[in-house]
Amino acid sequence: MSAPSRSLQDTVIVVTGAGGGIGGATARLALEAGAKVVVGDLREDAVRPLQAEWGTDRVAVVGGDVREEATGDALVAGAVEAFGRVDSVVANAGIGFYGGLLDVGPDEIELMIDVNLKGTIWLSRAAVRQFRAQGGGGDIVVIGSVAGLLIGGGKEAVYAASKGAQINLGTAMDRELREEGIRTTVIAPAGVNTPFAAADGRFGSGDPAHGPFMEPADIGGAVIYTLSQPRRMRTELWTMWSLAEKH
Template sequence: MERRHEGRVVLITGAAQGIGQAIAERFARDGANVIAGDLGPPTETARLVEAHGVRCVAATVDVRRQSSLDAVVAEALARFGRIDTVVANAGIIAAAPLWEMTDETFTSILDVNVAGSWRTLKAATPSLIERGSGSVIVIGSIQSRVARKRLAAYTTSKHALLGLVKAAALELADHNVRVNAVLPGVIATPMVANSTSGHATDEGFRRMAALRNRSALDPGVIGAAISWLASDDAAEITGVELPVDAGSLILPGVNEFPVVE
């Protein structure tokens, strides 16, 4: 099998589980060494990555703190001498009617999802600029394009990320650094499973599980899309928003988000 990222280095935030872990494992399958960051060292992700014969650094990273991101970038450069791809994946979600959501919850979601992605780019892009190449991928959501009830803060944050991607793509184009967004649909991850935990009834949980089993996508499909988008095969693509959603943005009833009313 072709290892399209042989010898390259990818930095991934939010890599302990779900989409982030799947991204890390896919890049490892494709030959890349991985810096996997999360609030606690993602040791299970490191085990999965290293099973593919590449190296992995499991790092403690808090995207709410610039110093934390600066430190992990410095560690990546010290260990590997380069960073080729940056995946800003760390994110959180909470469900409530917008008039009941607390100020703390709303601002926390924006801080992690939007400012955290900006801080990640701020930490990592100087090394890409210095090398004169690289790829940055920000993880949005189909809710970067549409809205769902009870998810006002999350939807706001994911819409905002598209502005960040467009601005970054424009600013970094002269440095041969590409910036794109991937918009996952509903993925079978712990974050999705937990997103209704504050208000779902037992029947609601059964409905959610049924929807998830029927229509949620495997995290691996996101890893595959991102690996391709970061590869030389996509060398002329920048500033785009790539949905990976089984067509849910245009096909009613497909890959629906299992929010309980």
């Protein structure tokens, strides 16, 4: 007996921050599952190679800054223009600076709040409008962090605050939208082997490249599993830890 699943073949998935790391792995795994993917990134040149590899019939590119409402609208509009609909969006774009409360400058604070929280809000709003217009529900997946649950490391108060707000946004959206068949899932990983995680001494003497930290594909795989769940199921919050970490 196999577990029931929902095919992603020919579904349309929007992924932000798809130029590398978790977003890049998620986009590639979605393509391997048969989906059509809109890859968004601040730098279009970071996602063009994926389009060149898979072709314009499978991959559409939308560049832009997720801090701007217009970017969320453009990502969804780009999906409709290229593929006729949107089935799922993955709010993956994120940024963090490691340091104490007074170690982080005002520009960095505003950047974390705007990218992590506003970027999720703008994409989600655009997606919900489209889900309602086309009918049939949809999926919103938010890539959060265990820091937002107050179980991360120290010296990340502002980052934790932005991720905590993002997690609360996702769970509140799920309560608001689930009766319309719109699922919202928050996936909150701990340390992942990406340049983002390795920066600023976040792991002290540890190096995520030398594990056993998680890899981007581990988180991307969780996204694909979530989207493949039968629509009767909802995974509101999924925390993910590596063997290298304690909490």
